[in-house]
Amino acid sequence: MRSYKDQAIIIRSHKLGESDRIITMLTSEHGLKRGVAKGVRKTTSKFGGRLEPFVHASILFHRGRNLDIITQAEVINPHQALREDFRKYLYGEALLEITMKSLQQDQQIPRLFEALSISLECLEQEVKSYELFLSAYELKVCGLIGYRPHLDQCIRCGKSELTKGAFLHLEGGGVICGHCQPSSSGGIAIDEQILRLTRLLLLSSMEEVASLETPPARARDILLLSFAYSEFYLEKPIQSHKVILGQLPPSIRKTPE
């Protein structure tokens, strides 16, 4: 078959030649894809804003020799609210970047499309703590690619008593207790409340996460912990992390370790 149809969420695009764009998107059936949209930069283009970031569209592809060609696009959900609120845009971009960097080209991971789609929809609604919302998404995506953080007991001795202070052990993929990890050896310290809330993020749906609240400084600490964890397992720097840290309210802004 020369043509096929799939749903996609647009992640980003790059200029190609005079008037074309290469569109990077997460598709429902074909994983992370790049496709060419011809003439999309002309104001008379039939695509218009349909291939801009955040748009959830039904797309008709034509198989090309190199990249597939996008021949039609119909909007399913434009996620308009993410364009009308700067903070929603900022955190929405982070959701897109994390998703993109969790996959190789043409790689398909079950439930990732659904996770992104639902999360973008939740982000359009009221979100109590954007920091918790993004943290939850990042840790859940790490889980989907096989690196769900182990937070229930110490990854070394297996004890579930973590009240005496614990650390996030990146290589070990979870928390390590104060006895197994001498505090001098670094690692990100996690107190009991952070641990409890982070566990809750993993167990809750994104809709439930959107209604969770916590003091700003703790939300920031969980955000830093999630950033460290996701960058370690995605093995790539996440550009939007820097921008988000620069936009935190001044009272809780601090440079990550």
Add this chain to the structure above:
Amino acid sequence: MYYTPPIERLIAELARLPGIGPKSAQRLAFHIIKVPLQEAEDLAQAIVEARRKVQFCRRCFNLSEMELCEYCSDSRRDSSLVCVVEEAKDIVAIERTGEFRGLYHVLGGAISPIDGVGPEQLRVNELVSRIKEDKVEEVILATNPSVEGEATALYIANLIRSMGVKATRLASGLPVGGDLEYADEVTLGRALQGRREI
């Protein structure tokens, strides 16, 4: 590749330009070595001269041969009105309409977190200090009608509204000559929101 070193070097230099891949670089390099020597020298000279003589206007960051660009040094223009654009080339498009008599401010791009571009990477602080110093009354946000351009306009509008300065946005929307029935939903939605009383 097995080209003679001068061609190798030319290809490598061309391939560093934005939007030029190795194949295009090779094509351009072979074109250049076939043209008359004078033509190649003119090209080389134009590159060096532009790079040497052109600087950023210290007030608006437009490209200029002087410390102040032609608009900033024109006393007939209204300095209380500032039009914010992403790139210097956008100024040319606005000047072409002949409708605008204020000054400009070139941001140097749009906020795009996925590319690591936040407000700190753009000339936003420079805009804020300019608004304070030059008694600016209205800022027209003429960033692109893309997701990134819209977000940048939102960010700056929030910032300067708190300074008591009026922020306006170009009424973006349907391309002139376009048929309503062929307009896509996103553009049409935006046009409806940007509607003004007539």
